[in-house]
Amino acid sequence: MNKPYNTPVSDTKWLNESEMAAWMAYVAATHLLERRVEDQLKADSGLTHAQYEILAKLSQQPGGQLRMTELANRLIVSKSGLTYQIGQLERRGLVTRAACPSDERGVLAVLTEEGMRCLERTAPGHVAVVRAFLIDRLTPEEVETMRQIMTKAAAAMKAAPAGPLRAHRPGKSPG
Amino acid sequence: MNKPYNTPVSDTKWLNESEMAAWMAYVAATHLLERRVEDQLKADSGLTHAQYEILAKLSQQPGGQLRMTELANRLIVSKSGLTYQIGQLERRGLVTRAACPSDERGVLAVLTEEGMRCLERTAPGHVAVVRAFLIDRLTPEEVETMRQIMTKAAAAMKAAPAGPLRAHRPGKSPG
DNA sequence: CTCTTGTCATTCGAATTTGTACTAAACCAT
DNA sequence: ATGGTTTAGTACAAATTCGAATGACAAGAG
Numbered sequence: 001m002n003k004p005y006n007t008p009v010s011d012t013k014w015l016n017e018s019e020m021a022a023w024m025a026y027v028a029a030t031h032l033l034e035r036r037v038e039d040q041l042k043a044d045s046g047l048t049h050a051q052y053e054i055l056a057k058l059s060q061q062p063g064g065q066l067r068m069t070e071l072a073n074r075l076i077v078s079k080s081g082l083t084y085q086i087g088q089l090e091r092r093g094l095v096t097r098a099a100c101p102s103d104e105r106g107v108l109a110v111l112t113e114e115g116m117r118c119l120e121r122t123a124p125g126h127v128a129v130v131r132a133f134l135i136d137r138l139t140p141e142e143v144e145t146m147r148q149i150m151t152k153a154a155a156a157m158k159a160a161p162a163g164p165l166r167a168h169r170p171g172k173s174p175g
Numbered sequence: 176m177n178k179p180y181n182t183p184v185s186d187t188k189w190l191n192e193s194e195m196a197a198w199m200a201y202v203a204a205t206h207l208l209e210r211r212v213e214d215q216l217k218a219d220s221g222l223t224h225a226q227y228e229i230l231a232k233l234s235q236q237p238g239g240q241l242r243m244t245e246l247a248n249r250l251i252v253s254k255s256g257l258t259y260q261i262g263q264l265e266r267r268g269l270v271t272r273a274a275c276p277s278d279e280r281g282v283l284a285v286l287t288e289e290g291m292r293c294l295e296r297t298a299p300g301h302v303a304v305v306r307a308f309l310i311d312r313l314t315p316e317e318v319e320t321m322r323q324i325m326t327k328a329a330a331a332m333k334a335a336p337a338g339p340l341r342a343h344r345p346g347k348s349p350g
Numbered sequence: 351c352t353c354t355t356g357t358c359a360t361t362c363g364a365a366t367t368t369g370t371a372c373t374a375a376a377c378c379a380t
Numbered sequence: 381a382t383g384g385t386t387t388a389g390t391a392c393a394a395a396t397t398c399g400a401a402t403g404a405c406a407a408g409a410g
Contacts, residue, residue, distance in 0.1 A: 012299035019310050022318050025325035027228070030205055031251035032332040039337065050396085053202070068359060076206035078398050083360055085396085105358045105405045124187035128340055135194050136343045137327045143197050145320045150200035152312045157207040162214065165303055168311045225366080243389060256367050258390055263366095280375045280388045 033133060040129045045122040050077065050085055052126065055094060055111060055119045064111030067100060071109055094118055208308060215304045220297040225252065225260055227301065230269060230286060230294045239286030242275060246284055269293050 015023060034049065041047045047055070053075055058064045066074075072082040086109050089095040094115035100106025111119075135143060160166070190198060209224065216222045222230070228250055233239045241249075247257040261284050264270040269290030275281025286294075310318060331343070 012302060013306065014302060015305070015310065018315070018318055018322060022322035022325065023305055023310070025322055025329055028251065029325040029329040029332070032329055035251065036332055040340075048396085069357085076203065076210065079359070080361080080399075081397050088396095100358095103358080103406075107359060127187055127189060130190070130198055131188065132340050132343050133332050133335070134324075134328045135190065135198070136345065137331055138324055140193070142320060142324055143193055145317060146324055147193060147197035147200055149309075149313055149317055149321055150197065150204040153309045154200055154204040154207055156308050156312055157204070157211060160308070165215075165307050168307050170311065223366085244387085253368050254389070255369075255391085259366070275388090278376075278388075282389060 029134075036129055036133055037126065040125055041122065044125045045118060047118070047122060048085075050075075050081075051089055051094075052119075052122065054082075054085060054089060054109070055115055056123075058095070058109060058111040059116060059119055064116065065098070065108045068107050068109060089115070204309075211304055211308055212301065215300055216297065219300045220293060222293070222297060223260075225250075225256075226264055226269075227294075227297065229257075229260060229264060229284070230290055231298075233270070233284060233286040234291060234294055239291065240273065240283045243282050243284060264290070 038049050041049055041052050045052075054071070057071060057074055058066060068082060068086070069079060072079045075082065077085075086095055086097065090097060094112055096110045096112055098108040098110050100108050138146070156168070213224050216224055216227050220227075229246070232246060232249055233241060243257060243261070244254060247254045250257065252260075261270055261272065265272060269287055271285045271287055273283040273285050275283050313321065335341070
């Protein structure tokens with residue numbers, strides 16, 4: 001207690017020019033890219049990006065199946081949002097729901113044959129967009145740096161609990 | 176016409192390991208970051224990220240004002256979506272609508288005094304999140320590379336017309 | 351075994367986003 | 381001037397997202 005009045009209420013460390021430019025370009029690029037991806041998928045296959053990500057994630061799993069909650073966590077989507085989209089995909093025959101053998105409560109989202117075919121049919125166009133607007137614009141070094149950046153950021157956010165921030169101290173590994 | 180049957184229908188150039196890792200990490204990081212930003216803004220000021228971006232963009236303009244369509248284009252949001260959000264912000268007194276002097280049809284979105292104060296109050300926490308999970312995790316070189324990457328990608332997408340893709344040929348400058 | 355607590359998936363309501371349709375105004379070539 | 385075409389902003393319906401509440405099952409302590 002007894003905090004001095006002259007303690008600055010806001011000691012914000014603002015972004016410098018490079019950081020600000022990086023952040024603003026990131027935000028813009030993200031929105032633009034999302035829109036391009038969405039348009040391509042819609043036009044080519046009637047899938048939304050969210051739905052494509054579901055099929056893609058399932059296709060990477062042995063048996064093409066995954067529990068609902070696990071899938072939601074990996075896709076970084078709410079459980080209720082996933083329930084809705086799995087419903088849509090099921091309606092189109094691209095995914096089926098199956099009972100989980102080990103847990104009576106559990107539900108497995110399972111990629112169907114047709115879902116796999118749809119994914120294989122759609123993937124080339126999707127990859128083309130990702131290449132055309134991002135990957136092919138970069139040098140291999142830039143791609144590698146981007147991988148590092150995004151991997152670090154994602155790891156930080158997966159690790160940190162929700163709620164107010166704790167400061168990040170760069171440097172030594174945890175030990 | 177008369178296309179040989181042996182022409183491969185799909186000659187997709189898939190992503191190599193580094194490219195795939197970069198893209199997947201980007202997608203994950205993007206979703207995670209959006210969620211963190213959204214949570215912080217909601218908790219700190221009751222703003223959504225979309226609303227914060229509107230206030231921020233307006234605050235950068237002389238007079239804190241911008242035409243609706245121009246604002247929508249810069250934020251990369253649909254016009255109808257912007258109409259809705261400006262309505263929300265107006266309801267909270269953070270933005271006002273004004274007639275455009277030069278065009279009878281036009282509407283100016285204008286940042287109010289209170290809107291400016293709200294932004295100033297909210298910005299520190301927002302910047303803190305961007306720092307904590309992204310900027311502060313990177314070296315200055317990585318920040319600079321990210322700026323380059325995202326700037327290039329954004330420029331490519333702003334330039335390219337909507338619709339099917341045209342191939343990107345890297346190399347010489349246009350001339 | 352039984353009770354309490356926690357987890358899994360879904361349902362429901364509220365909020366947001368987009369595309370299309372629509373009205374008014376500007377622009378432009380007769 | 382004047383009729384035809386664009387453009388600006390909004391209204392509306394459809395789709396999607398999330399959080400909170402719900403019901404069924406699991407897990408652990410006693």
